[in-house]
Amino acid sequence: MPRQALYRRYRPRRFADVVGQDVAVQVLREAVRRDLLSHAYLLAGPRGTGKTSVARILAEAAACHAPDDGEPCGRCPSCLAAEGTGHLDIVEIDAASNRGIDEVRDLRERVLHAPVLGRRKVYVVDEVHMLTTEAFNAFLKTLEEPPAHVLFIFATTEPHKLPITVLSRCQRYDFHRIPEPLLVARLRAVAEAEGLEAEEAALVRIAGASDGGLRDALSLLDQVMAGGPVTDARVRDILGALDEGLLAPVVEALLRGDPAGLLEAVDAAYDAGRDPRQLLRDVARRLRDMWVQELFGAEGGRPGGPRPTAAWIAALEHLAEAEARLRGTFPPRLILELGLVKAAEALAPREAAAADPWPTASAGGDEPASSAVAEAKGISGAPDTPATGTVPAPASELPAAFRQVLERLRQRRQMTAALFRQVTVEEGDDAVTVWFHYPAHLKVLEDERSGHRALFLECFRDVYGPKAVRWAVREDAGPRGPSAASMLERARAVFGPDVPVEIVEEG
Ligand SMILES: [Zn+2]
Numbered sequence: 390m391p392r393q394a395l396y397r398r399y400r401p402r403r404f405a406d407v408v409g410q411d412v413a414v415q416v417l418r419e420a421v422r423r424d425l426l427s428h429a430y431l432l433a434g435p436r437g438t439g440k441t442s443v444a445r446i447l448a449e450a451a452a453c454h455a456p457d458d459g460e461p462c463g464r465c466p467s468c469l470a471a472e473g474t475g476h477l478d479i480v481e482i483d484a485a486s487n488r489g490i491d492e493v494r495d496l497r498e499r500v501l502h503a504p505v506l507g508r509r510k511v512y513v514v515d516e517v518h519m520l521t522t523e524a525f526n527a528f529l530k531t532l533e534e535p536p537a538h539v540l541f542i543f544a545t546t547e548p549h550k551l552p553i554t555v556l557s558r559c560q561r562y563d564f565h566r567i568p569e570p571l572l573v574a575r576l577r578a579v580a581e582a583e584g585l586e587a588e589e590a591a592l593v594r595i596a597g598a599s600d601g602g603l604r605d606a607l608s609l610l611d612q613v614m615a616g617g618p619v620t621d622a623r624v625r626d627i628l629g630a631l632d633e634g635l636l637a638p639v640v641e642a643l644l645r646g647d648p649a650g651l652l653e654a655v656d657a658a659y660d661a662g663r664d665p666r667q668l669l670r671d672v673a674r675r676l677r678d679m680w681v682q683e684l685f686g687a688e689g690g691r692p693g694g695p696r697p698t699a700a701w702i703a704a705l706e707h708l709a710e711a712e713a714r715l716r717g718t719f720p721p722r723l724i725l726e727l728g729l730v731k732a733a734e735a736l737a738p739r740e741a742a743a744a745d746p747w748p749t750a751s752a753g754g755d756e757p758a759s760s761a762v763a764e765a766k767g768i769s770g771a772p773d774t775p776a777t778g779t780v781p782a783p784a785s786e787l788p789a790a791f792r793q794v795l796e797r798l799r800q801r802r803q804m805t806a807a808l809f810r811q812v813t814v815e816e817g818d819d820a821v822t823v824w825f826h827y828p829a830h831l832k833v834l835e836d837e838r839s840g841h842r843a844l845f846l847e848c849f850r851d852v853y854g855p856k857a858v859r860w861a862v863r864e865d866a867g868p869r870g871p872s873a874a875s876m877l878e879r880a881r882a883v884f885g886p887d888v889p890v891e892i893v894e895e896g
Contacts, residue, residue, distance in 0.1 A: 394801065396607035399579050401442050402472070403460045404450075408575050408603055409567035410439050416562070417443065418459035421450045426509075427560045429532055429541040431517075433548035434564025436803065437602025440544040443564075444513045445471075448479045451540050452507025467507035478504040478511060484524070485516035485796040493524040500531055500539045509540050516796075517543040518550035525552060532558045566601020569593070575603060576610055580619065587619035594624045600662035608802045612840040630839040631804045632671070635661055637829030639668070639729065640675050643704075646737035648730050654827075655726055657810045661803050665725040666715055672729065673708040676701065676736075696736055703735035788816050790852050797848040805841045808834050813863055821849075821856055824863035831860055 401407045404418040413432070420426050430447065432440040449461040449471040461468045470476040482493070496512075504510045514520070520528070532541065532555070543559060545551065573589075573596045580587040591613070599606035613619050613627055635658040642650035658668055680701040711728025715721050787795070791814045799806040811826035825831040834841045849858055 394608065395579060395583075395611040396604045396801075399582070399607065401439070401446065402463075404443075404446055405460065407439050407443055407446070409571045410443065410564050413562035413564060414443065417447055418450075420459075421447070421456050422459035426451055426540060428535040428539065429559040430543065431548065431551075431556065431559035431561040432542065432544045432564060433561060434546070435566055435600075435602060436546055436799075437599075437604030437606075438564040438567060439603065440564050441515055444515070444542045444544050445481075447542055448511040448513050448540070449476075451509045451511055452476065452478055452504070454508055470506050476506060478507040478509065480510075480512050482512065482514045483516065483796065484514055484519040485792075485799075493520070493527045496527045497530055500536055504538055509538050511540045511542065513542045513544070515544050516546065517555075518545045518547045525555060529554055529558075567603055568601070569596045572596035572599060572601070572603060572606050576606055579607065579610065580614075583614070585614055585619055587614075588621050590621035591619045591624045594621055594628070598624075598628050604800075605803060612802075615840065627839065630833060630836050632663075634804065634808050634830060634833035634839070634841075635663060636668070636671050636675065637833070638827045639672055641827060641829060643672070643676075643729060643733040644736060646733050648733065650826075651729055651733060652726060653811060655722070655729065657807045659722065660810075661807045665721040666712065669708055669712050669715070669725060669728060672732075673705055673712075676704055676708070676732070680705075700735050704732035707731040707735060787812075787814050790816070791821070794845075794848050794852045797851060798845060801844055801848065805844050808841060809845075819856060820859055821853060822859040822861060824861050826863050828862050831862060834860070 404414045407414050417430070430444075432444055434440055446461065449468060450456050450459065452467045452471065453461045454465040454467055455462045457463075461471070463469075463472070467476065467478070471479055500510060500512075502510075514528075528541070529552075531539070535541070541559075543551075543555075548556070548561070573592050576592045576595060577587070577589075580592070587610075592610075595606055595609045595613070599609060609624075609627070610619070613624055616627075617623060635654075638654035639651065639658065642648075642654050655668075659665075680696075680698075683695050683701075684698075707728050711724050711731075714724045714728075717724075795806055795809055798809070808830040809823070811830075813824040813826075815822040815824070833839055834845065846858070849856075
């Protein structure tokens with residue numbers, strides 16, 4: 390049995406223990422205390438700021454038979470059930486993983502039944518913006534005339550995606566990023582409770598990297614303490630490995646001259662809360678290093694081969710210009726993207742520029758099985774795929790179970806989930822194969838210091854049980870990507886002679 394994650398072990402059980410959301414918590418607790426709960430609440434705000442924890446406390450308090458100053462009493466049958474194996478009247482729906490279809494299907498009939506154990510029946514819907522339209526409609530019908538004993542608690546990171554008809558029926562509370570000093574104080578308290586020596590600078594750095602999310606901060610602390618003492622130097626080391634996972638795809642797409650890949654990589658970096666200015670500086674620093682390597686003849690295996698000095702200078706100037714423009718009022722993300730795309734154009738490999746940059750969509754489908762893919766299959770003994778097997782399914786078509794894995798991962802650590810932004814997944818009878826679009830993502834995943842692989846496997850096993858997982862580098866990079874041969878060459882440069890990397894993780 391693996392050790393339980395810190396963020397789970399230190400999840401607040403009472404309103405009084407919630408960090409940094411004073412307004413929402415005070416109002417909700419007061420509503421419980423005075424028995425004036427509304428029928429539907431919406432908790433909106435960034436990831437890891439306590440929405441799910443508050444939703445659970447509120448659910449427990451609402452179902453409790455004798456709330457204690459607005460807190461769940463912890464002693465009545467309802468509270469004992471909620472803290473034990475499960476509560477018949479508290480239904481948690483994770484809209485992100487199953488999109489709520491099953492749970493919501495007969496919602497309208499089920500809400501009519503009186504609660505069994507608690508004072509109320511409570512539906513907690515996490516990531517509610519991901520519900521299907523049908524599921525929303527089922528909720529709406531119920532929200533129009535909710536039975537007196539029913540309480541809905543919706544949580545979302547993206548309230549703007551909710552239908553106005555739902556918004557207008559909910560009391561809304563906005564959760565905010567937690568200020569750094571509060572995060573540091575909480576990290577300090579957890580470290581002490583764990584009997585850990587932790588450098589103050591290390592905790593400050595963890596808090597700074599967590600973008601106001603307590604869950605991310607605790608996950609990072611978890612990861613640092615798993616590998617040794619909690620020192621500033623180790624935190625810096627681990628964060629470096631994490632950043633590399635976001636930076637490398639940006640640089641790779643830029644060197645490939647692949648605008649679609651570039652925007653995708655920027656999106657992933659944004660999702661993980663990276664600052665546009667820092668990203669620009671990191672990319673510029675990386676390009677500058679490559680240029681210097683090239684000047685001194687140390688360049689090896691870079692897509693497109695060596696560039697003329699003028700191309701490097703033009704690319705770096707585009708980045709510098711973008712950095713300067715970030716001080717203005719234009720949307721920073723757009724400036725970042727423009728600067729990167731311009732730099733990519735400046736560095737576009739000549740032979741790639743000569744080739745047709747917009748091949749027809751069918752071009753990839755008729756290709757024979759690409760060699761890396763075929764090789765990987767040969768090694769793993771996976772069954773043959775249909776003729777179109779090398780054409781990757783878009784990420785939106787990931788198998789439902791794998792999406793559940795990613796959702797768990799996202800809940801645990803955003804950075805790890807970001808590595809799976811562009812993968813193709815094949816479910817076999819006894820193994821699941823994950824094809825990576827970016828070799829760098831696989832490289833980061835495999836980096837022991839990063840802890841990504843262990844975390845992924847934990848979530849994977851939660852969903853797939855004893856199935857094995859195989860990694861492989863996907864050879865084609867989409868319709869605008871480089872040729873199969875150049876990708877294979879690049880993969881070889883990254884991984885050495887044993888490409889494609891193919892590791893079978895035993896379940
Ligand atoms: Zn109770």
